[in-house]
Amino acid sequence: MDSARALLNEAEKLDPHTADLYWTKGVLYQREGQLAQAIAEYERDYEISGDPRAQSQAAILRKQLLRAEAAKVASSATRGVSKSVNGQ
Numbered sequence: 001m002d003s004a005r006a007l008l009n010e011a012e013k014l015d016p017h018t019a020d021l022y023w024t025k026g027v028l029y030q031r032e033g034q035l036a037q038a039i040a041e042y043e044r045d046y047e048i049s050g051d052p053r054a055q056s057q058a059a060i061l062r063k064q065l066l067r068a069e070a071a072k073v074a075s076s077a078t079r080g081v082s083k084s085v086n087g088q
Helices: 002-014 019-031 035-049 052-085
Strands: none
Touching: 002 019, 019 035, 019 052, 035 052
16 A cells, blocks of 8 residues: 555645545545544545535544544543552
């Protein structure tokens, strides 16, 4: 995937106004689990193209990212309660 990212970055330098480029970068980041970067790429696609699918995909990933962050906070809080109950 590094070579794909390198090619996409080179294409971006040549023509930064190609919306499909940002959609593709979004898909790549999403597959790698880098949701914040994927969101940024989908938003850039939407800025250029106005394609509601890009806006929708960014919104879906934002929700996933918020859920993941909430789960981390809940897990951390649960561990803290567990430690205090166990006297640690």
